[in-house]
Amino acid sequence: MRLRNIPGAKEEMLTSPFVVQEPETKAGRWREVFENPGPLEIEIGCGKGRFLSELAVRCPETNYLGIEKFSSVLLRALEKRKEMECRNLLFLRFDAEEIENIFSPGEVDRIYLNFSDPWPKARHHKRRLTSREFLARYEKILKWGGMVEFKTDNTKLFEFSLEEAEAAGWEILAKTLDLHRDPVLNEGNIMTEYEEKFSLLGNRICKLIMRPGESSKINKVGEE
Numbered sequence: 001m002r003l004r005n006i007p008g009a010k011e012e013m014l015t016s017p018f019v020v021q022e023p024e025t026k027a028g029r030w031r032e033v034f035e036n037p038g039p040l041e042i043e044i045g046c047g048k049g050r051f052l053s054e055l056a057v058r059c060p061e062t063n064y065l066g067i068e069k070f071s072s073v074l075l076r077a078l079e080k081r082k083e084m085e086c087r088n089l090l091f092l093r094f095d096a097e098e099i100e101n102i103f104s105p106g107e108v109d110r111i112y113l114n115f116s117d118p119w120p121k122a123r124h125h126k127r128r129l130t131s132r133e134f135l136a137r138y139e140k141i142l143k144w145g146g147m148v149e150f151k152t153d154n155t156k157l158f159e160f161s162l163e164e165a166e167a168a169g170w171e172i173l174a175k176t177l178d179l180h181r182d183p184v185l186n187e188g189n190i191m192t193e194y195e196e197k198f199s200l201l202g203n204r205i206c207k208l209i210m211r212p213g214e215s216s217k218i219n220k221v222g223e224e
Contacts, residue, residue, distance in 0.1 A: 009071035018081045028104035034063040039109040044096045049077025051192045056089035066091045103141040113150040115194040118157045130161035132168045139212045150208045153198040158206040169213040179205040
């Protein structure tokens with residue numbers, strides 16, 4: 001279970017050089033924030049930061065922004081970040097429901113969703129990060145051809161995500177119900193803390209790669 005009440009966590013969010021403040025003022029200027037014109041990739045619900053930390057080291061030319069709404073969880077990611085010498089990894093304490101307010105249209109190259117909260121009760125399904133409501137938000141900020149990569153061990157959530165993608169007119173680029181036995185999709189895979197934990201328990205890991213369909217191209221004219 002995620003920790004949420006570590007003393008001093010909120011204060012750390014306000015003083016850490018690795019946490020972006022006033023993100024609403026950064027829309028359209030994220031590459032200036034990183035001082036790097038490279039691609040911008042974000043992880044929503046970055047947890048303790050293991051996934052993005054490894055990505056940032058592997059791909060120094062890409063800008064990575066980890067978004068997490070719980071200060072006490074993000075604090076763990078900052079502890080890792082302090083030990084790193086890279087310049088392409090920053091974090092943001094923010095609720096993803098407002099994500100279209102902090103990025104300009106077409107500003108994001110890729111979105112990662114790793115082991116998101118399944119919100120099992122039907123009345124909460126709109127809160128799922130792969131619901132059609134969230135897909136509509138992502139469609140606004142992704143560049144044309146930009147993708148969402150989603151991993152989970154929850155097969156019901158995975159099936160829900162496929163159904164929502166179809167309903168939203170998104171294109172499924174790749175999918176698997178057993179990532180670690182898929183020689184193509186598992187190549188170069190970076191495991192998160194939850195992925196390692198669930199795999200050791202014998203749970204199969206599902207992965208989905210998708211992008212907005214052709215209908216969204218109208219909104220992306222003139223981007224590139």
